[in-house]
Amino acid sequence: MSDWTDIVDDVIGHVTLLKELGGRVVELPPGFFEAWDKAPPPCSGAAVLRPGGGGDGNTGNNGNAGRGDSQNSQHSQYSHPQQGGAQHSSAATPGPSQAQHSSAATLAAIAMEVGACVACPLHAGGRTKVVPGQGNPDAPDVMFIGEAPGEEEDRQGLAFVGAAGQFLTKMIGAMGYTRDQVFIANICKCRPPNNRTPDAEEMQKCLPFLRRQIKIIRPKTIVLLGGTAVKGILNSQAGVTRMQGVWTSYEGIPVMPTYHPSYVIRFEKAGDAAGMKTVKTQVWNALKLVLERLGKPVPQQGKK
Ligand code: URA
Numbered sequence: 001m002s003d004w005t006d007i008v009d010d011v012i013g014h015v016t017l018l019k020e021l022g023g024r025v026v027e028l029p030p031g032f033f034e035a036w037d038k039a040p041p042p043c044s045g046a047a048v049l050r051p052g053g054g055g056d057g058n059t060g061n062n063g064n065a066g067r068g069d070s071q072n073s074q075h076s077q078y079s080h081p082q083q084g085g086a087q088h089s090s091a092a093t094p095g096p097s098q099a100q101h102s103s104a105a106t107l108a109a110i111a112m113e114v115g116a117c118v119a120c121p122l123h124a125g126g127r128t129k130v131v132p133g134q135g136n137p138d139a140p141d142v143m144f145i146g147e148a149p150g151e152e153e154d155r156q157g158l159a160f161v162g163a164a165g166q167f168l169t170k171m172i173g174a175m176g177y178t179r180d181q182v183f184i185a186n187i188c189k190c191r192p193p194n195n196r197t198p199d200a201e202e203m204q205k206c207l208p209f210l211r212r213q214i215k216i217i218r219p220k221t222i223v224l225l226g227g228t229a230v231k232g233i234l235n236s237q238a239g240v241t242r243m244q245g246v247w248t249s250y251e252g253i254p255v256m257p258t259y260h261p262s263y264v265i266r267f268e269k270a271g272d273a274a275g276m277k278t279v280k281t282q283v284w285n286a287l288k289l290v291l292e293r294l295g296k297p298v299p300q301q302g303k304k
Contacts, residue, residue, distance in 0.1 A: 103137035106216050110209060114189045120205040122190035129157035133185025133213060140182050141294050143219035146260065147228035148188035148198050159184045167261040175287055176299040183217050185210060187232035203232050221290050222253055226260025245286045254293055258286035
């Protein structure tokens with residue numbers, strides 16, 4: 001059986017289970033139907049259920065159309081566009097490959113599971129939307145991993161779209177990428193109340209989703225943003241201050257820990273220009289190591 005029919009069988013099995021458990025609504029991530037529509041045709045003989053045309057009320061609260069956020073209107077959940085004048089594009093690739101379609105569809109299935117997850121108290125803690133993560137699903141140069149969604153992320157169902165996200169977007173741009181060319185995710189997929197740090201149970205319950213995503217996405221490098229990401233992925237008690245800027249690895253993938261964007265912008269909010277400059281330089285030095293490891297040139301604008 002092909003990957004695609006496996007995926008369809010998994011989705012049908014999952015939805016059937018939800019129905020048996022009494023569920024009548026399936027929460028889908030933003031961009032699910034786009035990913036579905038781009039998926040390869042099924043092998044002959046495979047039975048495929050096609051949704052009845054786009055996100056409607058039955059699909060829960062997600063759907064990219066009409067989100068009205070200028071920062072994210074170009075960011076499809078699992079797409080791999082080569083737009084935006086990025087310096088590190090794979091120009092030889094004319095369009096999404098079979099592998100990209102397959103990764104996107106598998107990630108969409110995981111995102112459906114995330115949407116139905118009730119494994120930890122965060123599902124009942126007033127989540128608006130789950131935030132599975134978004135970006136290039138097929139072996140991006142970099143996967144960024146943060147802590148958990150904040151208020152804006154919870155509202156939009158997208159990772160890093162609030163104030164910290166704006167700084168992350170700048171970091172990504174300084175490296176010569178667009179947000180669509182990398183993958184952005186979090187340790188926890190639901191917003192903790194008042195943006196508190198997720199507790200150990202919440203992290204342990206949610207981490208299997210991220211581990212599966214990493215396996216499917218196969219990023220060339222991972223950048224861990226802040227202490228929670230370090231603890232979750234590396235299972236390390238050493239804080240980010242000790243680990244930041246030093247290479248380590250996860251499942252054979254080179255991992256670079258650095259500070260969380262929220263930590264960096266805290267200095268700005270406090271009017272501490274010197275502190276801000278120091279931390280920004282540390283973060284940029286870590287990102288330069290990532291570019292060097294990838295064999296990419298260090299873009300001029302990032303040298304400032
Ligand atoms: N902080 C995070 O760690 N993740 C987000 O998505 C947003 C803020």
